[in-house]
Amino acid sequence: MRVARPLNAALRLIGFTLSLIMVKYYIIRRLINVTIRYPNGKVYRQPSHSKSKPSKFANTNFGDRGMSLEEEINDSNTYYLEHEIAVIHKKPTPIQIVKVDYPNRSAAVIKEAYFKHASTTDYNGVYRGKYLDFEAKETKSKTAFPLKNFHEHQIEHMRQCLHQGGICFVIIRFASLDRLFLLKATDLFTYWDHQQDGGRKSIPLTDIEQQAAELKYHINPLIPYLDAIDNIIDEDSSSH
């Protein structure tokens, strides 16, 4: 038995070390900050899946909203789709997949992946024969909408779509005021370009009140934003 002593000692050491690693791993996983962020530090919000469960929000009323702006728009899009008014979907969040396990024939499990920034806007689709393309953003500010909510590639994408005859806009929400606006991309570009030339880095609420269409929450759909698009389409066709 004396010969086995060094082996015993070694095994004891391995046992201790591995146990410590496992316990440490478990504790770290439990204590970890669960806020998820993009590489640039922005907070990631898990995309909602209300789209596949339209009945969930069937009884939504004005005072009973616990949804994010994204969920509210998805809910409205579901209404428009089911009533054959428009086909507008949110694009999936782009993911860079690094490692996938294949434990059995029936399922692949992604074990390592990272969030990527989208090269386009979040929403697009078709309405009255027109291509729609837009982004939805909210702010806590009560006085102005910060332009940092948008990215250069989103602005660039909207310029490209506009050039092809698409209808491009942003839906912006002042969360603290519970006010919602639809601003045409061309109006957004004015402030964006001015900012690049050293101008202010936000759009004053007073300007938005003048230039954008205010959207009032409704029941079906929750955000009737296509009403504002009707006005844009009618303006465009009467000016041609």
Next chain:
Amino acid sequence: MRVARPLNAALRLIGFTLSLIMVKYYIIRRLINVTIRYPNGKVYRQPSHSKSKPSKFANTNFGDRGMSLEEEINDSNTYYLEHEIAVIHKKPTPIQIVKVDYPNRSAAVIKEAYFKHASTTDYNGVYRGKYLDFEAKETKSKTAFPLKNFHEHQIEHMRQCLHQGGICFVIIRFASLDRLFLLKATDLFTYWDHQQDGGRKSIPLTDIEQQAAELKYHINPLIPYLDAIDNIIDEDSSSH
């Protein structure tokens, strides 16, 4: 020291067990089949990212193609985008995220996620003021295109888009013949609906040759599919 004996034994046991688990885990991970499949058993192909590296295929010629149909279409879309002809993107693969780790301020790591089936087609965008929506599929068959390449929800999505005035189609490739066709969604629906009523489960190549537009590989863009769309738009506008 005698008192510590049971503790020693216990620690030795823990050490052994954990070591075995770790080694087994490592071996399994190394030996695992790396083919990735959707829950229905279909093989998953990692989406290409040629979009962000347009120069990669700048010197592509007719005889030097090692690309999948998806890569060829992405490459063509990059050409159309850079030359301000159209804005058409492939949608990201939809992923159901289950677990995300947040090891530090600068990066979120997805540790568990699953592939979801898309509720729409893969490609959409805007061209000449029109909304385009399509799917691209290939077959190894030399005589007919199997309808099982399409899913009910993709067909349903194209019906919805068509109803809103969008232009919907499929690009299909006979890989063994290296022949490529653009078939209007309405023509696809005829075969799809006939199949539902007990008809054949594929579209004969001879029918495709008659009804679809054959696309010939080109240099810039690699697949000039918008030429066929021009014909569809012109037909539509002359028939109205």
